[in-house]
Amino acid sequence: MANVLVFAEVRAGDLRKVALEAVTAARQLADLSGGGSVHAVLAGDAGIAVKAASLAEYGADSVLVLEHAGFAQYNPEALAATVAQRLGSGTYGFAVFSATAQGRDLSPRVAAKLGSGLAPDLTGFSVDGGTVSGQHFNMNGKTIATLSLSGSPAVLSVRPAAFQPAANARPLVTEAITSAADPSASRVKVVELKQGNTGKLDLNDAPVIVAGGRGLKAAENFKLCDDLADAFGNAAVGATRAVTDEGWRPHSDQIGQTGRNVSPNLYIAVGISGAIQHLAGMRTSKTIVAINKDKDAPIFKVADYGIVGDVFEIMPALTAAVKAAKAQG
Amino acid sequence: MNGAAAVKIAVCIKRVPVMETKFAIAADGTRVDEAGLKYDVNDFDLWAIEAGLQLKEKNGNAGEVVAICLGPDTAQEQIRKALAMGADRGVLLQAPTVPADGLAIARALAAELKDGGYDLVLFGRIAIDSMNQMTGPMVAELLDLPCVTNVFKLEIAGGTGRAERALEGASEVMEFPLPAVLTIDDGLNKERLPSLKGIMAAKKKPLDVKPAQLGELKVAVTKMVLPPERAAGRILGDNADAVPELVRLLQTEAKVL
Ligand SMILES: Cc1cc2nc3c(=O)[nH]c(=O)nc-3n(C[C@H](O)[C@H](O)[C@H](O)COP(=O)(O)OP(=O)(O)OC[C@H]3O[C@@H](n4cnc5c(N)ncnc54)[C@H](O)[C@@H]3O)c2cc1C
Numbered sequence: 001m002a003n004v005l006v007f008a009e010v011r012a013g014d015l016r017k018v019a020l021e022a023v024t025a026a027r028q029l030a031d032l033s034g035g036g037s038v039h040a041v042l043a044g045d046a047g048i049a050v051k052a053a054s055l056a057e058y059g060a061d062s063v064l065v066l067e068h069a070g071f072a073q074y075n076p077e078a079l080a081a082t083v084a085q086r087l088g089s090g091t092y093g094f095a096v097f098s099a100t101a102q103g104r105d106l107s108p109r110v111a112a113k114l115g116s117g118l119a120p121d122l123t124g125f126s127v128d129g130g131t132v133s134g135q136h137f138n139m140n141g142k143t144i145a146t147l148s149l150s151g152s153p154a155v156l157s158v159r160p161a162a163f164q165p166a167a168n169a170r171p172l173v174t175e176a177i178t179s180a181a182d183p184s185a186s187r188v189k190v191v192e193l194k195q196g197n198t199g200k201l202d203l204n205d206a207p208v209i210v211a212g213g214r215g216l217k218a219a220e221n222f223k224l225c226d227d228l229a230d231a232f233g234n235a236a237v238g239a240t241r242a243v244t245d246e247g248w249r250p251h252s253d254q255i256g257q258t259g260r261n262v263s264p265n266l267y268i269a270v271g272i273s274g275a276i277q278h279l280a281g282m283r284t285s286k287t288i289v290a291i292n293k294d295k296d297a298p299i300f301k302v303a304d305y306g307i308v309g310d311v312f313e314i315m316p317a318l319t320a321a322v323k324a325a326k327a328q329g
Numbered sequence: 330m331n332g333a334a335a336v337k338i339a340v341c342i343k344r345v346p347v348m349e350t351k352f353a354i355a356a357d358g359t360r361v362d363e364a365g366l367k368y369d370v371n372d373f374d375l376w377a378i379e380a381g382l383q384l385k386e387k388n389g390n391a392g393e394v395v396a397i398c399l400g401p402d403t404a405q406e407q408i409r410k411a412l413a414m415g416a417d418r419g420v421l422l423q424a425p426t427v428p429a430d431g432l433a434i435a436r437a438l439a440a441e442l443k444d445g446g447y448d449l450v451l452f453g454r455i456a457i458d459s460m461n462q463m464t465g466p467m468v469a470e471l472l473d474l475p476c477v478t479n480v481f482k483l484e485i486a487g488g489t490g491r492a493e494r495a496l497e498g499a500s501e502v503m504e505f506p507l508p509a510v511l512t513i514d515d516g517l518n519k520e521r522l523p524s525l526k527g528i529m530a531a532k533k534k535p536l537d538v539k540p541a542q543l544g545e546l547k548v549a550v551t552k553m554v555l556p557p558e559r560a561a562g563r564i565l566g567d568n569a570d571a572v573p574e575l576v577r578l579l580q581t582e583a584k585v586l
Contacts, residue, residue, distance in 0.1 A: 011499070074501060080470070101496040105478045108463035111432060112470035117547030118431060120461055133551060140348040140457045143361060146552035147429060154547075160497075187475040188509075191491075192502040202498040208585065232586075236498065244516070251481050251516040252495045257348070257457060258372060258515035260497060266585040276349055280457075283559065287583040289575065295564065302559050304583065305575055309568035317569035321576045325586055 001034035002093025002130065002152075005086060007106065008040045008055055008063075009098050012193060013072070015042075015051045017205040018098040020058045020165035025125075025158045026096040027059030027168055032127040033093060037061040041083055041177075045072035052174045059168035065176050070183025073190035074102055080109035081181035088114050092153045094132060099157035100204060111155040118155045119147040121261075123162040123284075132156065140257050141280040160204035161263045200229070203255070206236035208266045211255055211282070213240040215271015215292065215311055219248035224315040225270055231322040238262065240278050256281035271311045274299025291315070335392035338381040339447045341438055341468070342374040342396055342411055343427075344404040345458040352555065359550045370407045373453025375414075375520035377513040381451050382415045382521070384485060392448075393417045397441060399434055399541050400427055412531035413523030419534070422541035429459065430548040435467035437541040443472060449490075452512045454479050469510035477503045481516035 006026035008019035023040055030036040040055045042048060043066040052063035066082060087095050087110060095110065097103035099121035111118040119125075122134035123144075133148040134156055149156065203209060210232075212225045222237065229235035239249040241256060255262055257280040267285035272278060274290070274297055282288070283302050290303035291314050300306045307314055346352075346366045353362040370378075381394040396411035398404045399422040408419035422437050442450055450472075452465035469476030481500075482493035485507070493502050495514050523531070565571040565578070579586040 011496070076476070101479055101494070104462050105466060105476075108431065108435075108466040109470045109476075111463070112435060112467040115432070118461075118463055119548060120431075120463060136460070137556075138458060138460045139346070139352055139361060140460070142348065142352050142555070143354070144554050144556055145359075145429070145550045148549050148551045149547060150549075151547045188477060188503055188505045190501045191504050194493075194500045194502070195498075200498070204497040241515070250500075251514075252498055252500055254515070266579070266583065280348075284556075287579075287585055288559075288562070289579075290562075300562060300564065303562040304559075305578055306562055306564045307566065307568070307571040307575060308564060309571070313569050314572065317572045318575070321572050322586065325576055325580060 001036045003036040003091055004030045004038050004094045004096060005092045006038060006040045006096040007083060008042045009100060009102050010044050013044055015054055018100055018160050021163045022096050022098045022158055023055050023058040023060050024166045025163040029094055039064055043071045043079060045069055053172055056170050056172040057167055058165055061170050062173040062175060065174050068179060068183050073193060075183050075186050076105055076188055077186035078179050078181045078183040079106055082179050084110045084113035085180040087153050095153055095155045097157040099159045103157050107155055107157050116153055116155045117149040117151055119149050120157045121159045122156055123159050201236040203236045203238055203260050203262050207264055208232045208235035209238050209262055209264045210235055210268045211238035212270045213272030214242040228319045231319045240272055269299050272299055273297050336385055336388045337393050337447045338384060338449045339395045339397055339442055340377050340381045340451045342398050342407060343371045343456045344368050344400045344407040345371045345456060348457060354553050359553050370410055371453050371456050373455060373513060376517055377451040377453050378411050378414055379518045379520040380513055399424055399437055401425055408536055409531050412534045413527040414521055419536040421538045423538055424541040424543060428543060428546050429550045430546045431461045431463040432467055433543045433546050435464050435471055437543050439468050439471035440542050448507050450510045454512045454514045465510055465512035474508055474510050475505040476510040477505060478512040479514045480511050481514045
């Protein structure tokens with residue numbers, strides 16, 4: 001039996017969907033290791049405690065609430081100190097983070113403070129006599145390694161969308177905790193959070209991604225992708241590097257080897273050739289649709305469904321058809 | 330790094346297989362078969378080298394850019410590439426195989442960096458072979474230095490830095506004092522190609538070789554497989570005529586609509 005500490009990611013005062021995925025993974029890990037309890041760390045500005053209820057709903061036996069103005073923004077130094085202090089108390093066998101920009105910044109710091117092994121970006125795991133083994137893509141997504149972690153506490157991070165949030169309600173139990181280091185004394189300070197695509201879903205949170213490539217020809221034509229995403233209602237818009245290099249979309253929208261890794265339920269590649277570096281970031285999507293005027297484009301090799309043709313003709317028709325399908329419910 | 334004071338920058342680089350390769354799994358089932366693989370410097374590390382070179386150039390070329398690699402003997406080739414781009418000297422921390430345990434790597438690098446007096450220690454955001462994305466922040470923690478990861482915009486002035494880092498669909502602007510550790514993301518710059526003159530000069534630049542101090546390993550690769558091939562997809566047709574069939578399949582077969 002091992003207890004699990006899980007870090008619940010917050011951005012701009014809101015719990016991210018990945019936090020519920022991480023709690024789901026932590027619950028699985030605790031159950032697999034013989035029924036330990038799950039404690040979630042929830043840090044933020046005054047008032048963040050109200051978010052604890054969702055964590056309990058997805059399986060946290062207790063929520064450790066760290067409220068302080070110094071956590072209104074991401075505060076890596078004070079958070080690493082606090083999480084490491086909790087984790088090092090002897091109570092926990094495992095720690096779970098989300099393999100997001102924040103989790104992949106914080107988890108190595110915590111592991112290094114404790115001298116713990118870290119298995120990053122897992123898509124699944126199993127437990128055998130206290131040892132956790134997890135699946136991790138490497139070689140730019142071309143191989144899958146099983147990493148096994150020895151020593152306790154062991155630290156792992158889970159890939160966004162690999163664990164779907166599963167309701168598993170516990171009574172809401174919260175405990176106010178304090179920071180192990182003065183949050184205002186951190187050397188690294190976030191001076192600004194720039195939210196891209198305001199109001200739109202994040203690439204890692206969205207079940208559907210509409211991604212556009214150079215085939216769209218100009219920044220303003222991304223409206224075709226935005227419109228299709230709006231028709232789905234649960235979609236985010238991504239881009240290729242060719243597009244971010246042109247400055248048509250912000251760098252943070254880039255999908256691929258040097259951009260984001262995504263695994264949505266549906267990935268629609270619009271005017272994207274399907275270069276190996278792009279495939280590295282999206283080939284784990286459940287269903288892939290490709291729209292390209294070149295029938296030999298490599299994207300068709302990974303696509304479940306393809307349409308050969310001009311995006312400027314196909315996209316408005318597809319958007320209208322998706323709207324109609326949604327309207328029928 | 331005040332005014333024209335010399336800047337000392339370490340760039341940690343990794344030798345990785347060229348990814349445009351059809352990988353096969355080695356007989357022991359825990360690693361890729363190395364036969365016939367070609368190697369290069371990890372892309373993100375090239376952008377880190379470029380960042381180091383540009384910072385030194387901005388500073389009137391006073392100071393030093395040092396390329397540090399943990400890897401097998403053959404990784405000297407990747408260090409020479411960094412030297413050909415313009416790095417001043419190289420250090421190879423020799424390890425016959427690079428372990429899966431990021432903390433072991435970070436400890437060996439931190440031991441080398443500790444008394445080096447570096448103003449900045451630069452890494453790539455991720456090594457695309459291990460895809461661990463952990464060495465930089467671990468080194469920062471071991472050396473007790475400020476750290477910003479995923480940096481795609483950077484200004485350094487008067488002993489402080491301002492960096493913008495990529496999040497999912499957003500970004501954060503961070504300020505930090507030097508010395509510091511940064512991990513460099515795509516988008517910060519494009520690496521320069523080594524010139525012929527640079528390649529000739531690189532041959533004469535110092536390259537220290539010493540054993541890596543790896544210590545205890547807590548992470549092991551117990552199995553490696555190739556992901557299942559995606560089944561060949563279906564071209565549904567041409568142009569807008571194929572849209573109704575696509576929507577039908579998204580509803581009935583893929584069940585995503
Ligand atoms: C080190 C390195 C790292 C990289 N990292 C990434 C990464 O992370 N992500 C990434 O995406 N790329 C990455 N790349 C770049 C990658 O190699 C490709 O250049 C890029 O993915 C191509 O983008 P694209 O498909 O939008 O453009 P193109 O290759 O130009 O393809 C455009 C496609 O649109 C089609 N098209 C054109 N007009 C129309 C139309 N009217 N209707 C329908 N189809 C049309 C064309 O047939 C073509 O297939 C990287 C490259 C390198 C060297």
